Amino acid sequence: MRSIRIDQETIISLEEKARQIRKDVVTMIHQSSDGHPSPALSIADMIAALYFHVLNIDPQNPEKPDRDRLILSKGHACTALCAALARRGFFPLSALPTFRSLHSILQGHPYQKKTPGLDATTGSLGHGISIGLGMVLAARVLGLDYFTYVIIGDGEQEEGLIWEAAMAAAKYKAGRLIVLADCNGLQSGGKIQEVGGIEPIQPKWEAFGWHTQSIDGHNLKEILSAILKAQQVEEKPSIILARTIKGKGVPFMENNNDWHKKVPTKEELELALAALGGNR
Amino acid sequence: MSALQSTRIAAIEAIDSLMEQNPRIVLVFADSVKVFRATELVKKYPHRCFDVGIAEQNAVTVAAGMASSGLIPFVATYAGFLTMRACEQIRTFVAYPKLPVIFLGANGGIAGGEREGVTHQFIEDLGIARILPSLSVVSPADAYETHQAVLRAVEQQGPVYIRIGSGRDPVFFEQPYPFEWGKAHVILEQNPEDAVIFATGGFMLHRCKQAVKLLNKEGFRISLLNIHTLKPLDTATVGRFLQRAKAAVTVEDHTVIGGLGSAIAEAASELYPVPLVRLGLQDTFAESGEPESLLDAYGMSVTNINESVKKVVSLKNQLGR
Known part of the structure; x- marks a missing residue:
């Protein structure tokens, strides 16, 4: 059993980490002139909670066999993940501006062979839960007790493979598999409900035999409490449906799907950083 | 059988x-x-x-x-x-x-x-x-x-x-032999040969052996190689046989686009271009049937192999090589 400290001091510190990740996201995309800002901004709080408080990981030993795993199934949001890995000390901050450039350790979408601390290759949507289930089953074979966390988008639940994985994870009673769904309500082409029609989503997961929770995905206390609760579920895989705002933290990006993939100009970057608290 | x-x-x-x-x-x-x-x-x-x-x-x-x-x-x-x-x-x-x-x-x-x-x-x-x-x-x-x-x-x-096959797969190797990963396996070598056959799969190798017997009776000297590893292809051995035989046939139970025939054609064009016939499915689907009769019906019969060898040898002679 793991314990997760949930007190005011922790929350304030994680909020600051999330703010820093958001600043890194918009800065990286501006500097590298490519990337997906708003899908990364919506997961910043979950990424901060996991990398700075929950995950059992060691930047000095990124491959340690009993580390917790995290798979960013919605790989296009990887600027948030890269920022967290750099801030956590897996590689120098100087790598961040090289994102999506030739010979960078930070590929356009996550690639496990190049980026220290990165557990899985992703980017093609719908695959994270299957990879995570493989990692959970590997832990059983190897006698290890790590947790595997997967962050999926809401749009990618339109992929059939998600539901193949959902069935198999329930069959294998994958209690150490914890999925966080970033439910920001938008996908590349528009509103989730207009493009794919996945709702009602919670009853689907329940029907597939999963433990489900619904939270505010920008409330760190709720994020930590939900993860703690999910860790205690032993016989079922867990999904935390986190309601989020695409572009969260940068007012002109919030719920504006133009920012799904768009590079902020110098002026837009300055506005975004000011909204995120500037250099404080 | x-x-x-x-x-x-x-x-x-x-x-x-x-x-x-x-x-x-x-x-x-x-x-x-x-x-x-x-x-x-x-x-x-x-x-x-x-x-x-x-x-x-x-x-x-x-x-x-x-x-x-x-x-x-x-x-x-x-x-x-x-x-x-x-x-x-x-x-x-x-x-x-x-x-x-x-x-x-x-x-x-x-x-x-x-x-x-x-x-x-x-x-x-x-x-x-x-x-x-x-x-x-x-x-x-x-x-x-x-x-x-x-x-x-x-x-x-x-x-x-x-x-892997259907489970009803012909035995080709009656005795163990030292299998080498990534190496072309020489089944028959007649040095120098009129043509070389590159084949993969047991059904195909059996048919090639029968074809070679018949061709030998007609005076053709043929080498037969088993290409079990398509990638990485043993280009050293393949190139050596192409250079010496100067005529080749590939035989595979697979579409001729993309498989062994393509692999050998790619290697030949870069190493040593020779007249080449690719036997296999000729850009078509097949149908239900018994395996041996299916292979006969879709262009992989002993006769097909025989005629293809004669064709590449004839082309080689026309080229004066």
Whole structure:
């Protein structure tokens, strides 16, 4: 059993980490002139909670066999993940501006062979839960007790493979598999409900035999409490449906799907950083 | 007609022996335990055999997760459901990160799918597997060679695709021989020869041997090579025979686009261009039938091989080489 400290001091510190990740996201995309800002901004709080408080990981030993795993199934949001890995000390901050450039350790979408601390290759949507289930089953074979966390988008639940994985994870009673769904309500082409029609989503997961929770995905206390609760579920895989705002933290990006993939100009970057608290 | 021995059972027996030695080896099925006659193995290793149901994309991606965490998974199901339905999963989640996952694809070729018909006759698997970077591709001749290929595959420390048959697979090697990964295997060498035949798969090798006998009687000198490893192709041996024979025929139970014929044509055009005929499915689907009669009906008969050899020899002579 793991314990997760949930007190005011922790929350304030994680909020600051999330703010820093958001600043890194918009800065990286501006500097590298490519990337997906708003899908990364919506997961910043979950990424901060996991990398700075929950995950059992060691930047000095990124491959340690009993580390917790995290798979960013919605790989296009990887600027948030890269920022967290750099801030956590897996590689120098100087790598961040090289994102999506030739010979960078930070590929356009996550690639496990190049980026220290990165557990899985992703980017093609719908695959994270299957990879995570493989990692959970590997832990059983190897006698290890790590947790595997997967962050999926809401749009990618339109992929059939998600539901193949959902069935198999329930069959294998994958209690150490914890999925966080970033439910920001938008996908590349528009509103989730207009493009794919996945709702009602919670009853689907329940029907597939999963433990489900619904939270505010920008409330760190709720994020930590939900993860703690999910860790205690032993016989079922867990999904935390986190309601989020695409572009969260940068007012002109919030719920504006133009920012799904768009590079902020110098002026837009300055506005975004000011909204995120500037250099404080 | 030669004796039959199942390549599926041979693969599972080899995996059994590997699992005894290496606790990191696991098996993932997609409702394919019975297909591979693996019920006993699953009973022996219930915690290292996983069946995700009729869900090939999930089987491959789960295996990618396992391999990322230190295991060496085999994924065993039908060749086409692996290489077509789960093609992207093999490419992006296994081949791209160079993970040690070994794929066993059953029903390779029309002789492998035989009476099941086109839906279960996989004539594209080798070509699809071959174009994926970092994936090794092996097409064993029979049960013995399948056993050897499986044992060697885990030593590659990277992804491997192995083509398996229907379970009613002709024995080609009556005696063990030293199987070498990535090497062309010389079955018959007549130095110097009028033409060289490159073949893959047991049904094809048997037919080639018969064709060579007939050709010998007519005064043709022929060398026959078994290309069990399509990737990496043994270009040194292939090039040496092309240069000496100056005429070649390829024979495979696969579409001639993308498989052995393409591999040899690519090598020949870069190493030593020669007249070349590619036997196999000529850009067509087949139909249900008995394996031997199917192969005869779709352009892979002994007569087809015979005539193709004569054709390339004639072309060579016209070129004055």
